Amino acid sequence: MSLLPYLDIGLALLVVVVAVWTIAARDLFTSVVGYVAYGLLLAFVWIRLYAPDVALTEAAVGGGVTGVLLITAGKRLGARKNVAPEAQPGLAFRLLTGVLAALVAGALGAVILMLPDPPPSLAPEAAAAADGAGAGLGNPITAVLMSYRSFDTMLEKMVLILAVVGVWSVGTDKAWGGAPAPFRRPKPYAPMVFLAQMLAPVGVLIGIHIFWTGANAPGGAFQGGALLAAMWMVTMMARLAEPPRIDTQRLRLALVAGPAVFLIIGLAGKVVAGSFFAYPPALAKPIILFIEAFMLLSIAAALPMLVAGPPSERADQ
């Protein structure tokens, strides 16, 4: 007899309640705050599902960086006040949507309970392959991301580059090449500066640690990169650093480093290991860490640029 099932049910209820609050809140900003709290709660759910890697990612990206993005956006939209309260949809439409959503949720819930038993799984294959192509990676998720499904991972890095291009393209022609607007308009504020000065070195250390242990323990380039990104953002919020101009080659190189190195090593695999995106078994682990180091850099550069938004004409003033 343990307390754990009750805690699980409590957590589940809490997640659902906060989610309902996010959807039902009247005010835009309240709903954004609700979503950020929701993201953090979700990290606990992932821990309960024995998914520490996902929990780390959810806490850092889903809760943390997305939270900064949405809060900033909510604040700016709130300040502009031009979001006219539109005519709320009529009751009939609301009811219809509610019924549709309930049907989808109900069908999905029923189907989840019907998933086959015993469940199919690739865990045995992954365990068997971990001796060969997975090559000495203690963390099976890193092995999946960097070896078996490395192609997805490389494409996902391309998605980040395209998102950066897309976000930048939303700016004006005149501002092109300049820097995004600073994270906080007012002058630096002492507690924020203090926080950045204390937190950033520790955070960078932890970020690199998470990346390095990712080969064998929960963590990896994603989670480490997200932490580094957060530290850069804190530093920029304290105005200890300003967002870089988007036409600087150093920034561009940092953004493409991950996918570029991945692509080159993937091509080289054809010559060295007989197949595109294959690694020579003896060298697999160092090569994977090498690629991940560049991906760490790319993620740490891409996430803050995505939050910072398009280049701004006022940035230089």
Next chain:
Amino acid sequence: MITLLDLFSIAAISAGAFFFFAGTVGLLRFPDALTRMHALAKADNVGLGLVALGLIPRAESALSALKLIVIWALVLLSAASTTQLIGRALRRGRK
């Protein structure tokens, strides 16, 4: 078999939990945002410190014990900074 260290852990974690409880009561019962924040930050800093202290004897290695202390220090830092920031936002909002 309960050792002295276990007793210490139980005492410290219980005390920590009490502080969390008091902080939550404060959050719910205090009249305005500043006093609520006061209750939350103070109680959480001490509460988490006591919980971490209670867990240290149960840590597997010296490194994990160190991690517990670092976690507490980081929470102290962020709690102190965020209360400052929220407090300032409140003051500006009132003017």
Next chain:
Amino acid sequence: MTAELGTATPGGYLLVLAILLPLAGIILSFTPGGRNAERAALCSTPFGFALACAIAFHVGQGGKPIVYAIGGLPPPLGIALRADGISAVMLIAAAAIVTAAAFYARTKFATPDGIRESRSALTFWILLQAIWAALIIIFVGGDLFNLYVALEILTFAAVPLVCIDGRAETLAAALRYLLFALFGSISYLLGVALFYGAHGTLDISLLAQRVQATPVVWTAAALMTAGLLAKTALFPVHLWLPPAHANAPAAASAVLSGLVVKGSFFLTLRLWFYVLPALPTDKIAAVLGWLGSAAVIMGSIVALRQARLKLLIAYSTVAQIGYLFLVFPLAAGAHAWSAIGWSAGLMQVLAHAFAKAAMFFSAGLLAEALGHDQIARLGGAARALPLTFLSIALGGLSLIGLPPSGGFSAKWLMLQASIASGQWLWSLPILAGSLLAAGYVYRILAPALSDGEVSLELRPKRSHEMIALALTAIAIALGFAPQTFFDFLEIGHPVAAGPP
């Protein structure tokens, strides 16, 4: 678990190269930036076209799909790429239209003299290559999650192209497009999760062997289809398409209307004909057919009422997409007529892709030359811009389905299949759609051919007119496709290959 038999067939490596070429182009466009973006795109597109032809050659020579397991790791753990007949044909079509768009866009999206890099130029060239890369993955991907990532690349590339000129109107259109596309992706992804939960693999050919008609599989298929329909803009989730396609620059509209919506349609085909051929799908096929018919009628009627040429062409896309979904009832099962329906569907995909791209190119030239694209004010324009209107007229011919054209072949085969299968009801929307299309094409041509004086602000470049004309020529030439072409489309088609 080293390379097993069957991890790669001869020519399989070409599939990886075809994907990596535009990706490398994107990286090289972004990092030095500036004019390199244009150079990278213009250099890589012809190479990509050659690669697509080489892939088609290998598929045709072997008479069976070519396969490559990435990293030498076969599915279920690894990801496989597969190119069959329809992949090879779509690869060639995509490469041809993207190449045409690249050369067509050279003037509009050239980096102006005196500056190193401009916003619209860099964005356009990078995103054009990204659309192309995503389409290649969609055409040859063999893994449902890998295809999800490709769909997302397609979204991230297509949406900013819509609002590249930064007007509020286009920003709103892009935002609507993005929200629809995101809903589509997440719904698709939910289906992927259920497929994995039920069968422990996401590889298309492995799934095809394992799926059974269980509630989990039906739910997964329904969710994925709903998501893909939202992305394909099938009636009634088509509302995002006309403003998005009509407001984008002409070169982008051509790619969006001709190719991007075909990407998600292609995945719908993959899902029902390659993953789920074992399921009894009559009712689903009928539903998709009805939605398609409704799209044909509604899209054409709304197109008839448009005042702007580009909006008219965009609504015509809604209608022509409707035809595509008639392939589900007309090519289902393993009957003698299924093969006809299948050929018809693919022919419609190709004919519409080329004809619509050419029409958007021409509409762009027209709008630049006249300074507007109001249909009511086109009087005398055909005499001033004969080549441009020749493209529009020939493209329209194919949209209506008049012989000889790819559009005619497609609609003729569809009629044949509907009568041979005894589902003659489907011939009604096909014929009605043709009549309505004749109406809206006439609405463009009649004022343009009438007398009137137009003042040209700008004379279109002869090379641009020739690009549009070349694409229409392909749309027409498809009407003369020999039987070997249709046999090629059957390579790797499960219904044709196996028992019902």
Next chain:
Amino acid sequence: MTPSVLAGLVGATLVGLGLYGLILHPHPLRKLLAFNLMGSGVFLVFGIVARRGAAAGFRFDPVPQAMVITGIVVAFAASALAVALILRLSEESSRVTLDPEAWTKPDSGDAK
């Protein structure tokens, strides 16, 4: 009720809630929040599939978990693009709306 079944039901609820908000909320940022909610529900479904797949000494099937990590990063990138579009739209126009009628100007045929 095991944690994985519980999480699956939570996931289904979240998908329903997200769908409701996505269709119903007029404001694009609220739609985006709803989309994210729906997305996290979908990821939870992957999560329970991974948890159920515990085998061969693993407490989870690593493949779906890896997919969730990819999915979270992609969802964030999508949110960033959407936010950039919403903010720019609010700069360019007095109304942040997705209502197509608001943008239909029947007589503006001028190509720009």
